[in-house]
Amino acid sequence: MSQTKTLIDKQAVSxxxxxxxxxxxxxxxxxxxxxxxxxxxxxxxxxxxxxxxDFIAPEGFDDQDLYRRFIPPGSNHFLGTDHLxxxxxxxxxxxxxxxxxxxxxxxxxxxxxxxxxxxxxxxxGGKLDNTIMRLMDILLxxxxxxxxxxxxxxxxxxxxxVMxxxxxxSIPSYARIVRASVLTIKDQExxxxxxxxxxxxxRIITKHILPNAMAPIIVQATLGVANxxxxxxxxxxxxxxxxxxxxxxxxxxxxxxxxxxxxxHIATFxxxxxxxxxxxxxxxxxxxxxxxxxxxxx
Amino acid sequence: xxxYILRRLLMLMPVMLGVSFIVFTMMHITPGDPARIMLGExxxxxxxxxxxxxxxxxxxxxxxxxxxxxxxxxxxxxGRSYTSKRPVIEEILIRFPTTLKLATLxxxxxxxxxxxxxxxxxxxxxxxxxNTSMVAALLGVSMPNFxxxxxxxxxxxxxxxxLPSSGFSSWKEMILPALTLGxxxxxxxxxxxxxxxxxxxxxDYIRTARAKGQVESVVVNRHALKNALIPIVTVIGLQxxxxxxxxxxxxxxxxISGVGRLMVESISARNFPVVQxxxxxxxxxxxIVNLLVDILYAFLDPRIKSQYK
Numbered sequence: 001m002s003q004t005k006t007l008i009d010k011q012a013v014s015x016x017x018x019x020x021x022x023x024x025x026x027x028x029x030x031x032x033x034x035x036x037x038x039x040x041x042x043x044x045x046x047x048x049x050x051x052x053x054d055f056i057a058p059e060g061f062d063d064q065d066l067y068r069r070f071i072p073p074g075s076n077h078f079l080g081t082d083h084l085x086x087x088x089x090x091x092x093x094x095x096x097x098x099x100x101x102x103x104x105x106x107x108x109x110x111x112x113x114x115x116x117x118x119x120x121x122x123x124x125g126g127k128l129d130n131t132i133m134r135l136m137d138i139l140l141x142x143x144x145x146x147x148x149x150x151x152x153x154x155x156x157x158x159x160x161x162v163m164x165x166x167x168x169x170s171i172p173s174y175a176r177i178v179r180a181s182v183l184t185i186k187d188q189e190x191x192x193x194x195x196x197x198x199x200x201x202x203r204i205i206t207k208h209i210l211p212n213a214m215a216p217i218i219v220q221a222t223l224g225v226a227n228x229x230x231x232x233x234x235x236x237x238x239x240x241x242x243x244x245x246x247x248x249x250x251x252x253x254x255x256x257x258x259x260x261x262x263x264x265h266i267a268t269f270x271x272x273x274x275x276x277x278x279x280x281x282x283x284x285x286x287x288x289x290x291x292x293x294x295x296x297x298x
Numbered sequence: 299x300x301x302y303i304l305r306r307l308l309m310l311m312p313v314m315l316g317v318s319f320i321v322f323t324m325m326h327i328t329p330g331d332p333a334r335i336m337l338g339e340x341x342x343x344x345x346x347x348x349x350x351x352x353x354x355x356x357x358x359x360x361x362x363x364x365x366x367x368x369x370x371x372x373x374x375x376x377g378r379s380y381t382s383k384r385p386v387i388e389e390i391l392i393r394f395p396t397t398l399k400l401a402t403l404x405x406x407x408x409x410x411x412x413x414x415x416x417x418x419x420x421x422x423x424x425x426x427x428x429n430t431s432m433v434a435a436l437l438g439v440s441m442p443n444f445x446x447x448x449x450x451x452x453x454x455x456x457x458x459x460x461l462p463s464s465g466f467s468s469w470k471e472m473i474l475p476a477l478t479l480g481x482x483x484x485x486x487x488x489x490x491x492x493x494x495x496x497x498x499x500x501x502d503y504i505r506t507a508r509a510k511g512q513v514e515s516v517v518v519n520r521h522a523l524k525n526a527l528i529p530i531v532t533v534i535g536l537q538x539x540x541x542x543x544x545x546x547x548x549x550x551x552x553x554i555s556g557v558g559r560l561m562v563e564s565i566s567a568r569n570f571p572v573v574q575x576x577x578x579x580x581x582x583x584x585x586i587v588n589l590l591v592d593i594l595y596a597f598l599d600p601r602i603k604s605q606y607k
Contacts, residue, residue: 138316142581143543146561150577153565154324230442237444238550238562250442257448257551261456268452271445278440286436 036287042280057090109167114174122182181213222285377571397556407480416491438485535591
């Protein structure tokens with residue numbers, strides 16, 4: 001008995017080592033992709049800006065001064081000031097906090113809920129699978145931005161509701177990806193072995209299936225953060241998202257559009273911030289996909 | 299083939315029923331009393347209560363939903379707009395052609411830019427054109443279309459004065475909205491065309507076509523592109539569906555009176571029957587577009603046609 005246990009422990013250690021070396025290999029491949037590294041560098045800068053916004057931003061995000069409205073970009077105000085005399089650079093720095101928060105939390109909601117539903121559907125199959133996947137088909141029948149708009153219309157605007165709305169609208173894609181991965185893994189021998197030694201379904205799904213299905217989930221999540229930020233900015237742009245005076249980039253853009261004829265800078269820089277963020281996440285996501293599965297390259 | 303189409307149409311029914319249930323539930327849980335919204339804040343309580351009874355708003359949720367579905371299926375009635383008091387379906391149908399036109403122009407822009415760029419990128423892999431178009435495609439995917447719309451207005455309307463910044467009645471007015479809506483789809487189509495073409499041009503039959511001395515344009519267009527079309531058409535179909543939904547933002551920027559703008563205005567005015575009807579209508583159109591794409595496969599690839607039987 002103790003011999004069998006030792007053998008299983010040794011196998012577990014070797015599997016762990018193998019998994020670690022697999023991730024190291026992925027990282028090695030990722031490092032070779034320059035574009036992806038540029039993406040990662042920009043994302044790191046954004047995360048840094050979001051965490052240390054209080055120290056980086058020259059002013060508070062809502063420091064109004066009506067005597068210095070519409071100042072163009074220059075030495076005093078790097079990116080100029082808006083219609084209420086607020087420093088645009090400071091607002092963009094603080095805005096990174098909101099955008100990244102929305103992106104990561106919405107993806108978290110979608111990945112956990114969608115992933116759980118997908119794993120259950122794929123693992124148990126049958127009627128449960130059918131019910132869950134038909135429900136996902138129903139959600140997929142509504143274009144995601146429209147679904148997010150409807151959810152925000154029902155819940156009301158605000159940061160938390162935007163995260164929930166964008167998260168729910170993204171659930172079906174995670175459910176589909178995880179289900180597909182689970183279907184390919186669940187009939188493999190190591191799952192049979194886990195069943196044979198008496199592991200319960202929860203353990204099999206969480207310890208054996210999901211770790212092996214992580215690659216597509218991680219790629220989807222990276223690109224999903226970009227989509228979530230874009231959707232949240234879109235919602236704020238039409239006035240259904242994060243409300244003023246919070247410095248959400250989409251809301252800043254929306255406020256600046258009224259002055260675009262005379263003061264181009266108010267709407268231009270928040271848009272550039274969104275684009276740079278999405279661009280870097282896409283660069284990183286593409287590189288990650290290639291690194292995780294080199295066969296997908298091209 | 300007919301059987302397949304019929305089966306897909308039948309499958310559409312439970313999906314649409316599900317969509318209607320989700321949308322109806324969302325509008326039901328939304329705070330705000332429809333009777334109060336319709337009669338105004340100053341209406342006496344008794345009158346509001348009487349009106350609630352007339353509208354059936356005091357009935358249990360499932361009864362209300364059943365009535366909604368019955369009216370929808372039998373009379374194509376989605377209720378009345380709280381603001382204009384006109385039937386919702388009428389409000390939507392008046393504006394739908396504009397949204398459809400916008401989405402169609404958007405997808406035309408996307409296809410005209412995306413497919414040639416994708417083909418050239420694939421046939422000249424790793425060339426300057428390929429690298430530039432891939433970076434441009436990535437930028438296109440990353441650019442929020444509402445920001446792009448504003449930048450186009452800034453450049454072509456404000457600075458150069460070439461094109462109008464709003465409206466959708468003349469072809470001049472249509473250029474900027476179509477470009478705004480179509481750019482991100484163009485980027486996605488470029489990427490898909492490139493990867494699909496790359497897969498096909500490595501096949502033996504392409505080498506054979508070249509070996510027998512076939513002109514390169516015929517090899518690319520007749521042999522490669524035709525076989526690479528299935529995933530491209532899938533993406534075009536999906537993108538068209540998304541453009542119908544995504545038109546919400548473009549319509550808001552260019553003040554275009556389409557279904558998207560109607561919905562945004564209706565949300566602000568808490569005009570829920572219109573929001574509900576708009577989502578249902580676009581979801582139905584989206585599903586029909588997906589079905590049409592699946593049917594189109596059969597014409598592109600006879601092997602798929604045989605599977606449909």
